[in-house]
Amino acid sequence: MPPADRPPPEKMMFQLNLRRRGISDQRVLRAMDGIPRDVFVEPADRDDAWLDTALGIACGQTISQPFVVAYMTERLELRDDNRVLEIGSGSGYQAAILSRLCRQVLTIERFRVLADRARSRLEQLGCDNVEVMLGDGFDIPAEAGQFDRILVTAAMEQIPDALTARIEPGGLLIAPVGPPSGRQTLILLRRTTAGLVRKELIDVRFVPALPGIAREL
Template identity: 50%
Template sequence: MQFLFALRSRGVTDARVLTAMERIDRAHFVKGLFADKVYTDVPLPIASGQTISQPSVVGLMTQALDVSPRDKVLEVGTGSGYQAAILSVLARRVYTIDRFKRLVADARAIFEEEGLHNITAITGDGSFGYPEQAPFDRILVTAAAEDPPSPLLAQLRVGGIMVLPVGQSDAVQTLIRATRTETGYEYEELRQVRFVPLIEGLGD
């Protein structure tokens, strides 16, 4: 309950998002050295030089995405798999893509263990999205690009929403919500954040 109270106090107020975050235990996604900090509201290092985002940022991004039960969602940047697991509680289908094969394999194992069968985890270059399953109702990007990547915008259906951090990787980044309209895209700035950069190509 303390965990949920901390989320609420930082602006995560959507009941469905809070329920999903209560159901998905962050402890399954943090191993080793930092396991004792799993319920604190801080980002933590994971394998391949990546991080698991702090829970309040996961909650705020999920809330901004406004996922409904029939949505097909693309997540760019699987990382630990924590964000995809939360999305899987809210959406009909989640596709998550990461450039690091090891992270995808580890996340897949957790999804299997937890019975989260509506997630497909793919190793690939997420900056190009996942055209095989486009268009998507919702797209969530958990790495910062200088501008919203055009291949991802193109894979959003009309009425669809994308939430992503935008800005220089070593400076202040802004969390943006992009909504595709009949005539183009509408952008809304949400808050300042700090994410790893979105890098093209596959990792080691």
């Protein structure tokens, strides 16, 4: 067994793999190191929690591959005073990472089961600056306001104007854009004084973003 003051080998490889794949932001790496991914996976998958792979969760959804979580987080260029919107809470893992890097996170989930489980896990880890809302990511309540950063964790065929309108001046949005089956491309939008500037990043694969609140199973 490794000494008590050293992380287990699988967690050491987890960090090493992120660095090898180009994640260099030390704040992001510390957040990824500090949030236990095994808390967010299904019990049967805990032995695989530190592998760099997506894993299935309830309601036919997934917890994203750690590299993709770190990559998207790094590209958000988060600051301590940022207010962040996440569309698609899933297991709550991405919101937990965000919570360590910004002032406030609002994460919206259409499945009640997932929202309740994510809320419980986040409370357990002391992520007190995260609010989990059961809702429709395509129809965000007006009172939610504007956001410095927006992160979409489900595939959209196009980014709706109603969502880009929520980006504060100087703010960023990242979303996987493309067909619901197959690969999508991560798109980065930056709001400048001249308007929205679009940049294509890497190809990814996400479950589709769907409108409405899911009916109870």
